[in-house]
Amino acid sequence: MHFKINMTLVAILAIVLFFNIPFYNHWLNTNVLNPDISIPNTYKVLDKEQRMVSRFGYSYSVYKEMHSVFQKAKIKDPIVLLPPDAYLKEKKVIGVLVVEPAIYYYFTSGKAVWYDSPDVLKANCAMVPNNEGKITVKKINNREELNALLDIYKKYKLDL
Amino acid sequence: MNFSGLIFLLLAQFFAGRGVIRLFGVHLKPIALACYSMIVGVFVVSLVPCVLQLLHIPLTANNLYYAISVSSLLLSVPLLLNIKKTKLLSVSFPKLYELPFLLVFLALAVISVWRCFYFPPTPRDVLTGTELIAEFAAREKTMINSVFKIDLRLNSSANNIFKSPFITSLQIIYKLLVHPFGQVWLSVLFLSFTVWFYTLLRQIVHPLLAGMLMLIYFAIPDLYAYTYVLLYDYANMVFFVGGYYFLTQFLAEKNRRLLLWASFLFGASVYIRSETLVMIAMVAPLLAIYLFRQQVKLLQIVIQTGLFVSFSLLFNFLLNFFISKFIPVRFDLGELISHDFFNFSLLLEKFTKIATDTIFSNKGRDVYAHFFSFFVFIFVADVIWPRKFSKDARFALLGIAVVYLGLVLLSFLIPSHTIFNSAKRGLFRLIPLIVLYIAHSGIVQKISGFLNRKETAASIPSLSGKVVTNSTKQNTVIDKKR
Numbered sequence A: 001m002h003f004k005i006n007m008t009l010v011a012i013l014a015i016v017l018f019f020n021i022p023f024y025n026h027w028l029n030t031n032v033l034n035p036d037i038s039i040p041n042t043y044k045v046l047d048k049e050q051r052m053v054s055r056f057g058y059s060y061s062v063y064k065e066m067h068s069v070f071q072k073a074k075i076k077d078p079i080v081l082l083p084p085d086a087y088l089k090e091k092k093v094i095g096v097l098v099v100e101p102a103i104y105y106y107f108t109s110g111k112a113v114w115y116d117s118p119d120v121l122k123a124n125c126a127m128v129p130n131n132e133g134k135i136t137v138k139k140i141n142n143r144e145e146l147n148a149l150l151d152i153y154k155k156y157k158l159d160l
Numbered sequence B: 001m002n003f004s005g006l007i008f009l010l011l012a013q014f015f016a017g018r019g020v021i022r023l024f025g026v027h028l029k030p031i032a033l034a035c036y037s038m039i040v041g042v043f044v045v046s047l048v049p050c051v052l053q054l055l056h057i058p059l060t061a062n063n064l065y066y067a068i069s070v071s072s073l074l075l076s077v078p079l080l081l082n083i084k085k086t087k088l089l090s091v092s093f094p095k096l097y098e099l100p101f102l103l104v105f106l107a108l109a110v111i112s113v114w115r116c117f118y119f120p121p122t123p124r125d126v127l128t129g130t131e132l133i134a135e136f137a138a139r140e141k142t143m144i145n146s147v148f149k150i151d152l153r154l155n156s157s158a159n160n161i162f163k164s165p166f167i168t169s170l171q172i173i174y175k176l177l178v179h180p181f182g183q184v185w186l187s188v189l190f191l192s193f194t195v196w197f198y199t200l201l202r203q204i205v206h207p208l209l210a211g212m213l214m215l216i217y218f219a220i221p222d223l224y225a226y227t228y229v230l231l232y233d234y235a236n237m238v239f240f241v242g243g244y245y246f247l248t249q250f251l252a253e254k255n256r257r258l259l260l261w262a263s264f265l266f267g268a269s270v271y272i273r274s275e276t277l278v279m280i281a282m283v284a285p286l287l288a289i290y291l292f293r294q295q296v297k298l299l300q301i302v303i304q305t306g307l308f309v310s311f312s313l314l315f316n317f318l319l320n321f322f323i324s325k326f327i328p329v330r331f332d333l334g335e336l337i338s339h340d341f342f343n344f345s346l347l348l349e350k351f352t353k354i355a356t357d358t359i360f361s362n363k364g365r366d367v368y369a370h371f372f373s374f375f376v377f378i379f380v381a382d383v384i385w386p387r388k389f390s391k392d393a394r395f396a397l398l399g400i401a402v403v404y405l406g407l408v409l410l411s412f413l414i415p416s417h418t419i420f421n422s423a424k425r426g427l428f429r430l431i432p433l434i435v436l437y438i439a440h441s442g443i444v445q446k447i448s449g450f451l452n453r454k455e456t457a458a459s460i461p462s463l464s465g466k467v468v469t470n471s472t473k474q475n476t477v478i479d480k481k482r
Helices: A002-018 A022-032 A048-056 A058-072 A085-090 A101-108 A143-153 B003-024 B030-046 B048-054 B061-081 B096-118 B130-140 B165-177 B185-204 B207-218 B221-225 B232-253 B256-272 B276-293 B298-326 B344-359 B362-368 B371-384 B391-413 B421-440 B442-459 B470-481
Strands: A079-081 A111-113 A125-129 A135-139
Touching (some): A079 A143, A101 A111, B003 B165, B003 B256, B030 B165, B030 B185, B030 B256, B048 B061, B048 B298, B061 B165, B096 B185, B096 B207, B165 B232, B165 B298, B185 B207, B185 B232, B232 B256, B232 B421
16 A cells, blocks of 8 residues: 555656646646636636637627628628738738638628639628728729729738 | 537447447457547548438438438447447556546546537638538538638638548538537547557556656647647547557457458548558558568468558548549649659758757747657667667557658658648657657666566555455566566
């Protein structure tokens, strides 16, 4: 029995020492025991949408809101022209990341295009940052309005 | 969350997997049998939506429920025919000194399972590929759905929609029967594999050392993260490592059923990630050479090597068949393959870069912690003293070399297979093999033997009139063998 008790103490010591190695200690405290995503803090919030927001962040809420605006405006088959991420950064938009058309579809069930998408000419609305660093949505009424936006967006590189 | 759906799936997977193992006729120890029943069950059940799709049957919850029930019952037939031979699971309780480790593992496992359940699938690779298809398949009742009408960036290097339907199918099943995010099947694989791997380590080394090795294994940040983050690599690792382990068992026991079983597990890993075929193609000649050196007849070498690659080829064919049927756009792999076959300096560069840029870099440390440094330390120590490499240690080292060289070759042949992003997760296959090597290494075996002798000596005074536990007996036998 003494052997087993001694071995148990060795096991406990090994675990304590292991998690005191700086890297593992940091990993344990910032990842495994991260309070933001700990079980006590998350089990109260079981609503699907809130869990999506907690994972995908503010961008997810922006895209959902944007899609609902198009629906409320009764735009038939809205196809959103998304700006390049670099353009958003230049306009000092904080907290919103541009997603690929596929992820926009996953988030909202709505269609989106980038300036190099095959269906870009079908875009009938757009996500446009204003000069105050805020996101606005805009209906595209004709080819001239679309081309004007494309001329701006094409100056920026698209990043996946 | 639909708990009855989860229980139904767990039972269906268990019986389907158990039936498949019975079909192969391999004899596994009780815990290994239970764990592999679940692991193989997950794989078998993942084929069901593909069959329904081929038959143009809508992918509804009811249809999946009936189809999974029927397929599990059919696969259970060999089990039912041999019901008298079926033994109940007997489990020996862990020893006192294992409990601190087991409590830590339990806590880590609970956190992993919770995150897997709680958070939606996140990686871009699945959100623009299999998860996207699965989400809309669950809504539109078909895998060929509205997703293919949007811009999937097919003009770029992205090829995420052409990945294996393994995740797509499991996501459809779990979304419709269990939970809107699906994904908890990953926890089933994680728990089953981890339990099997720990029991395996306990057989190789003293349980105290097994606990320490498992702790180092558990605390690899990225490997732990991918137990709840949906991607292919963890599942691929589970089947690849299982296949490699049972291949070494075949080499030790010469039981052809084990060869077929290993082939099946390797085949499943190919179905999940087709590039695994490169590694299996590298193992096949090694197997043939090994058999030749064992003076096996040439015909037998051809047959056994053929059996070894059979399931990988079959599942690779099935994978390409499903992709051609379910993805209504075409994809030319030829565009991805480099044609600069004789650029040996590039090959050498890839060989060194996986080590320097991925494994032993600062980024690599964030991904694997000190795991690889620990491996190098044990290996160097082993070379210095006691300089004894058992057959099992050599097999593990060979597996490590195959995976590493396979990744070098993939990075060389496919430029989009980037060193850091693609090879990083591909190296997961190495990790359990490294742990197995460390367990079999001369130095760890010496320590294990010492602990076993001490434990046996400590238990001798208390033997009179008492029953020795099975595990103590087992450790003593192992120790004597050494």
